Amino acid sequence: MKLQSPGNFRNTTSYISDRLLPKLVLAPTFVSTILFVYSFILWTAWISFTKSKMLPRYELEGLVQYIKLFANDRWWVASKNLLIFGSLFITICTILGLLLAIFLDQKIRIEGALRTIFLYPMALSFIVTGTVWKWILNPSHGVEKLMQDMGFSSFHFDWLVNSDMAIYTVVIAGVWQSTGFVMALFLAGLRGIDDSIIKAAQIDGASLPRIYTRIIIPSLRPVFFSTVMILSHIAIKSFDLVVALTGGGPGYSSDVPATFMYSFAFTRGRLGMGAASSMVMFGAVLAIIIPYLYSELRSRDNG
Amino acid sequence: MGNYSLSQGNHKSVAMIFFRTAIYVILIITAIYFLIPLLIMIFTSLKSMDDIRTGNLISLPREISFDAWKSAWDSSCIGVTCEGIKGYFWNSMKITVPAVLISTFIGAANGYVFSKWKFRGSEVLFSILLLGCFIPFQIILLPMAKMLGTIGLAQTIQGLILVHIIYGLAFTTLFFRNFYVTIPQDLVNAAKIDGAGFFRIFFKIMLPVSIPIFVVCIIWQTTQIWNDFLFGVVFSSGETQPVTVALNNLVNTSTGVKKYNVDMAAAIIAALPTLAVYIIAGKYFLRGLTAGSVKG
Incomplete structure (x- = not known):
């Protein structure tokens, strides 16, 4: 562009319009991002430092909402549940997804069909998933009855209504929904590995399990990394699944931060507390994505 | 890969055959596990309530009945009205179609600029925009609710369309930008020399x-x-609620006898459009998932 002087190839009007139009096209998106993302975050941050109840108030009152939040038993239950759900969900999805991908990568004849089956839950809404699993885990008509009909008359399964176990039902449904997706990520990673390294290892006489544990799985490190990022992102945001499956109950025993925020901000009219809890969630997401983005950008620069 | 796998080996030993059989068995059992919830949904939706009470999760319907489907579609009670989920299903259509089209077209134009018409600061702009892919939406719910109220779009379908467009733009822009980056800049430069402008x-x-x-x-x-x-x-x-909210309300209505068959029929109806998209265009679905999340 620097070489061409305006008017050589085209008239000056179109030269100007070509410099202006790109910015005009981006303008609406730019304005909406500044308004609806950045200034909204600032607004929420501001409200989290006020004593807003049913209606927003703008006098700053310091950390009062955060102090109340961290003294709130329900918030700690929600945070602990997120920790339980998040760690189990991420670990199980990653291990199962990786195993399925490795198995599927063994020249399996029906690979296409199997992939379709493993992945279809990703097309469903978490509300649908929650509804189905709520029925499957139903204490009187679900799995319990099935097992009893099969002859295990003393079989009991009441996790859905048991306050100590309800959060684990969310893990069961979440794993069912997301494992296929992790498998797809790992399968793409496996297919992208350079064959020649593996061939060289085979010529050197390395056994297959050794090739997998020493060469293939270590070279999937970037996939592990993005998988864990994506899954933790899903976990922190998880709201629908909990609402549909347990409703946060019994009581608030299976609450997570997202349902806590919704309930305080929209049903209990505690705006300040809701805003403070969403700020904490935002902080948690930032803590996860900043290293992720950093490494993404660095790897892009390197290659 | 192709040239190595667990089955590969110069000696096709008994162990290898055993190994491959084991892999097939594991994969098929897992596939059945993934399919069971769908089958249970379908079976339950075709049963009568008597059939549900006497049978169990995986028992086949004794008599196939579409009553639950009919009731889920146009007569089950959600909130105070008893007209099924059909109205909410159409709400979701009215929200999804315009929101998808508009956000996609804006994303295409944005991606075009970010890849082919870079200007000073455009990379910074792009990074600023990308944050929108990551924020937990809880953080914008309160101000957005307030703003929709101010502009008179609170509790309306138009309001929901607007919200979906706004928070979809980061993703759609990312998709198109990453795609257009792969198209040679020479092509664009040549067209510029031929006198083609931005839109052309x-x-x-x-x-x-x-x-x-x-x-x-x-x-x-x-x-x-x-x-x-x-x-x-x-x-x-x-x-004005979309079908997911209606489904959740239907399932969690505490009044009257629980009709599990109606719940399941309603869940299938709510899932059908996206399931159909997945079955028809699974390849593209997967590409979107991986592009949207790995690169995002």
Whole structure:
């Protein structure tokens, strides 16, 4: 562009319009991002430092909402549940997804069909998933009855209504929904590995399990990394699944931060507390994505 | 890969055959586990309530009945009205179609600028925009609810369309930008020398090669918006709710006898559009998932 002087190839009007139009096209998106993302975050941050109840108030009152939040038993239950759900969900999805991908990568004849089956839950809404699993885990008509009909008359399964176990039902449904997706990520990673390294290892006489544990799985490190990022992102945001499956109950025993925020901000009219809890969630997401983005950008620069 | 696998080996030993059989068995059992919830949903929706009480989860319906489907569609009670989920299903359509189309087209134009018409600061702008892919939406719910109220779009379908467009733009822009980056800049430069302008290059050169990314982006957005629950539950009420919110309300209505068959029929109806998209265009669906999340 620097070489061409305006008017050589085209008239000056179109030269100007070509410099202006790109910015005009981006303008609406730019304005909406500044308004609806950045200034909204600032607004929420501001409200989290006020004593807003049913209606927003703008006098700053310091950390009062955060102090109340961290003294709130329900918030700690929600945070602990997120920790339980998040760690189990991420670990199980990653291990199962990786195993399925490795198995599927063994020249399996029906690979296409199997992939379709493993992945279809990703097309469903978490509300649908929650509804189905709520029925499957139903204490009187679900799995319990099935097992009893099969002859295990003393079989009991009441996790859905048991306050100590309800959060684990969310893990069961979440794993069912997301494992296929992790498998797809790992399968793409496996297919992208350079064959020649593996061939060289085979010529050197390395056994297959050794090739997998020493060469293939270590070279999937970037996939592990993005998988864990994506899954933790899903976990922190998880709201629908909990609402549909347990409703946060019994009581608030299976609450997570997202349902806590919704309930305080929209049903209990505690705006300040809701805003403070969403700020904490935002902080948690930032803590996860900043290293992720950093490494993404660095790897892009390197290659 | 192709040249190595667990089955590979110069000696096809008994151990290898055993190994391969084991892999098939594990994969098939897992596949059955993934399919069972869908089958249970279908079976239960075709049973009568008597059949549900006497049978169990995986027992086949003794008599196939579509009553539950009919009731879920147009007579089951959600909230105060008893007209089934059909109205909410159409709400979701009215929200999804315009929101997907608009956010996709804006994304295409944005992606075109970010890849082919870079200017000083455009990379910074792009990074600023990307944050929108990551924020937990809880943080914008309160101000958005307030703003929709101010502009008179609270609890309306138009309001929900607007919200979905706004928070979909980061993703759609990312899709198109990453796709257009792979198209040679020389092509654009040559067209510039021939006198083609900004829009001419977009419509004549870029759009014709963009069909795959349009498919990926439309599928991604359709799935996201149709399956949304958070925006639906916060920004709509009563008659303007999308189908996911209606389904949740139907299932959690505590009055009267629980009709599990109706719940399941309603769940299938709510899932059908995205499931159909997945079955018809699974390849593009997967590409969107991986592009949207790995790169995002």
